[in-house]
Amino acid sequence: MGFLRGVVAALVLVVAGCSSLPTIAPDIAQPRGTPVRLAGAHGALSAEQSKVILTRLQSKGTPTDIFERHLALEEAIVGNPLTAGNQVRLLQDGPATYRAMLAAIAGAQDHINMETYILEDDAVGQQFAQALVAKQRQGVQVNLIRDSVGTLGTPAAFFQQLADSGIQVLEFNPINPLLARKSWELNQRDHRKLLVVDGRTAFLGGINISGVYSGGSRKPKIAAPAEDSLAWRDTDLQLQGPVVADFQKLFIATWEAQKGPPLAAKNYFPPPERVGQQVVRAIGSTPDEPFSQIYATLLSAIGSAETSIRITNAYFAPDPQLLAALKAAAARGVDVVLILPSQTDSWLVFHAGRRYYEQLLQAGVKIYQRRGVILHSKTALIDGVWATVGSTNLDWRSFLHNHELNAVVLGTDFGSQVQAMFDKDLAASDPVLLADWQRRSIDLRLKEWFARAWEYWL
Template sequence: MGYKSAQKSTTATPRLKRIMLTLYFWITLCGYLVTLLLIPVLLLQKKRPVSTVAWLFLIVLAPYFGALFYVVFGVNRVQRRVRRKTVSDREISRLLPELTHYQLLPGEGLTTKQQNIVRLINRLSSTRPTINNRIELLNDTNQTLGLIEQAILAAEHSLHLEYYIWQMDRTGTRVRDLLIQKAHAGVTVRFLYDGIGSMFLSRKFLRPMIDAGIQVAAFLPGRSFRERWSINLRSHRKIVIVDGQIGFTGGMNIGDEYLGRNPQLGYWRDTHLKMQGPVVLQLQQVFAEDWFYAVGEELTQPALYPDPRISGDNIAQIVSSGPIDEFNSFHALFFAAIAKAEQNITMATSYFVPTEPLMAALTTAAFRGVKVRLLLSGRGAYRWMLYAGRGYYDELLDAGVEIFEYQKGLLHSKTLTIDGNWSLVGTANFDVRSLLLNFEVGVAVYDQEMARQLETAFEKDIASARVIDSESWENRGLGQRLSENLMKIFSPVL
């Protein structure tokens, strides 16, 4: 009996090997066929050359994984939706009220440097600088959430909220319940969330909002098979507008972790703005455009664009950006602001994966003698993004750029100051996704005091940061170098 079993085993083994070799042959052949089919498709896409090379490398190196990754993330399926968003934005902009009586006259109250940036933003955006704003810089997430909740409770007529991520935890539930409370009190509440960033929001969580009369909508929800292939087209905006009088925007989403309650991430360092004045009406327009695209409702009622009750000294304007822009507004704005800098550039960003033009702008500014300082996250939820950013350190250090990695917790701020008289605070990171793919929003402030406050916060933050110097960076391990350079290769597709 034992002899027969052994004989069967020896005859079965060669047969199994032949089957496995045949399967391996066909799997390999199919992989290369998929690669050969995708290469011409990739070459016909209107991508940046460096992005095309990165995709080619990934597809050839790992045919099945690379092909699947490219089909999901790389194929440009957003054009139809981009065209639809462009048309809807133009339509709602045509219907919205003119805010000319709040706009700054050309050249009024601005330095020559500031006027140069104004001309660029005017070309990139439909907004103009507005006067008489009161803008408060918020550097603590608990304080930020407290002010948002306070403003929600004081709402009399309307509440508009748009968020990339809204968690179903204690914080998300508490803010949701405040919205429900105001809806029961007769306040009109509209809630727009991103269909991918907040994809785990359940019907059970949203049902009490809907039952209370809150209008709830998802920005590109990804429910249909076709929409699931458009996951690159995301709204990364964080917007709160109360009665058209108070506005909030910045880097902070809604959830426990953004208050430092996630032990794995620790302290959460973020920057937000509280705004009052005409600039809030510009933020209202951004929300109205997104709402019209998602829902089809025209938010053109005069009551949504009231005369500001509060007057301040800040000159500011809203800058919005997205794949519908002809010139990628934030990318062009970052490039021009850095190129125009004469004295100093101070930037904080959670993700640093620059395009080639922006790297050239930063290094050239440093070569010109401009003091360039970057505060980047020393830890992150996405390790590969951290490695990709570090892949650019050598070139930056050689140019004389000062680099700091935040160590106290997770840095999530997105701020830029130029020459101590111009600032940008918003939702956009200094990476390919924020600058070229996402819908983002920011506030440009033409004010020395705001720049001073941001630079003071920067100095406080770098006290809790690791200084990256050329000598120690040269001595890092081989494994770290390999990880950084590998992720840098793929940075155009991250």
């Protein structure tokens, strides 16, 4: 999204070192039968209370032992417990998400913590800037983390107006090494999109603050628009309940790791309250950890799938382990369906991922391409009961180099909402058929070959 960001991305390829994705070994799994424990508004729930909630979540779905075989492993990977008593709202596309976010900002009483990759100086960005400045002037402390590469095209004056109002603005891993507050880590980027209001409401997903999201993705079109005017299709979550504290901790941890100034004394962790029935886990990944928790969790979920896998993702350039997991799931009879872009704002990732279509199709994985939009969603649904929404793409950059943020939501109630959203996108997508794909042009094959050489960095 922008020429300057593309130039910096190319620079990253030159200066960055190499690392590799982990092999997720089975010995990190807890023994079969290990009880999964939940946390609630007042702390850890008993084994009996946890069992009642998990049984309720599973009772309406297709018979599966995903909870026995998967959840204990996921908890071992992530560390923090599943949290009960939450309310989760599924938000689709920019207009609906922005309305909800701005309403929450307008109602803030104590503090606003915001973390974003892109924050444009356009009509949408100015709308958010004015809303944040207004709350700061009312005595609500606003703390903002913005990624240096993601906001490269945003004028310094835009952030200066925020700082002049009293908002604390922290630039994540500055491009300029003279501004680095720790070791210069140009290749590590903050790709998270997080808004926490008063420690009680959180928003997260794939949506940046940019005018490209101003239009909804399902408006009828008389004629096919130019690619640079296509609507953007994305997904976010609005959460309330005890899990918000986990997202707040992740924001504060990033702030402190980046050596930001001391945060103003505010009520960042109000007493948690039970506000709904949803069981949620917050997952944040950073390159500083031995492996991406989101990557390991997704592999675990795919490996535990018994009936269905539904993935929608904007940037698909899988590493060998993820590729093998998808093919193995299809081989054991799981219905694996991927919705991927038909058009994109990232040419290299787009063609790098297409290199794997043929072997996935041969393995029985179904692939569809979303038409008429720039697909930017990052969602997955396993067996109708395990769902995740967040900022994580299915490419090497997200798993190795980026700070990412996802929520995992359990249960058939939310799963049915994600399935309905998936079905709508599927109806607006075209299937990729093996016979047709094998006849693709030499031009496409050359693009795939060229992009393949760069996929580690994309």
